[in-house]
Amino acid sequence: MPALRWLTIIAVVASASIPFPTSARAQVKEAAAPAATKATRVPAPADAYVYIGWPNDGEVIHTHRFKVWFGTRNFGVAPAGVTKANTGHHHLLIDASLPPLDEPIPNDKNHLHFGAGQTETYVELPPGTHTLQLIMGDADHIPHDPPLISKKITVRVQ
Numbered sequence: 001m002p003a004l005r006w007l008t009i010i011a012v013v014a015s016a017s018i019p020f021p022t023s024a025r026a027q028v029k030e031a032a033a034p035a036a037t038k039a040t041r042v043p044a045p046a047d048a049y050v051y052i053g054w055p056n057d058g059e060v061i062h063t064h065r066f067k068v069w070f071g072t073r074n075f076g077v078a079p080a081g082v083t084k085a086n087t088g089h090h091h092l093l094i095d096a097s098l099p100p101l102d103e104p105i106p107n108d109k110n111h112l113h114f115g116a117g118q119t120e121t122y123v124e125l126p127p128g129t130h131t132l133q134l135i136m137g138d139a140d141h142i143p144h145d146p147p148l149i150s151k152k153i154t155v156r157v158q
Contacts (some may be wrong), residue, residue: 006120007082014124017100017125021116025040025048028050032140035114038102038103039091039102039103039104039133039140039142040100041102041138041141041142041143041145042083042138042139042145043144043145043146044075044086044088044089044136044145044146045074045075045086045146045148046146047073047074047120048072048073048074048075048077048086048124048148049072049073049074049148049150050070050071050072050073050075050090050134050135050148050149050150051070051071051073051134051151052068052069052071052132052134052150052151052153053069053070053071054068054069055068055132055153055155056153057151057153057154058153058154058155058156059153059155059156060155060156060158061100061155061157061158062158063157064073064124064125064126064127064157065122065123065124066123066125066157067120067121067122068120068121068122068123068132069119069120070090070092070114070119070120070134070150071119072136072148074086075087075088075101075148076088077090077117077119077138078117079088079115079116079117079141080113080115080116080140080141081115081139082139083139084137087140088136088137088139088144088148089113089114089115089117089118089136090108090114090115090118090119090134090135090136090137091105091112091113091114091134091135091136091137091141092111092114092121092132092133092153093110093111093112093132093133093134093135094109094110094111094112094123094125094130094131094132095110095130095131096110096111096133097133098133098135098149099111099135101107101143101145101147102140102142102143103137104140104141104142105137105141105142105143107133107141109116109133113141115141125155125157126157127156127157127158128156128157129154129155129156130154130155130157131144131152131153131154131155132152132154132155132158133149133150133151133152134149134150135147135148135149135150136148137147149155
């Protein structure tokens with residue numbers, strides 16, 4: 001037992017006397033981290049657009065859980081992470097204004113991501129008036145150039 005204690009003491013003293021950087025991993029991360037720059041936006045066709053197929057603008061919905069379906073014209077849908085010309089995936093904005101167009105779209109309760117390429121979903125909203133709007137994101141969740149943004153609709157949930 002005393003031999004093990006001496007080995008432990010020797011190891012602690014030896015490691016204390018060797019100069020190690022404060023955090024080699026942190027230095028590697030800092031070196032690998034890109035400078036804060038605006039994202040390059042992927043081009044979209046000028047005639048492409050995105051829309052909410054249902055519910056309609058002004059719809060009165062008599063249940064708190066309802067289906068929302070999305071559509072595109074002259075533009076395809078592909079999962080997040082897939083880089084293919086003239087494609088992207090939907091993001092549903094609920095009671096939110098448009099995010100910055102040169103940054104990834106936030107992912108929270110007001111910015112729903114459909115990165116698997118979904119074209120419909122069910123949402124649950126409390127009673128009241130709510131806004132819904134779609135914006136397409138590229139493989140990295142960044143809006144296209146020009147951005148593909150649906151008309152903002154208003155629904156009333158009873």
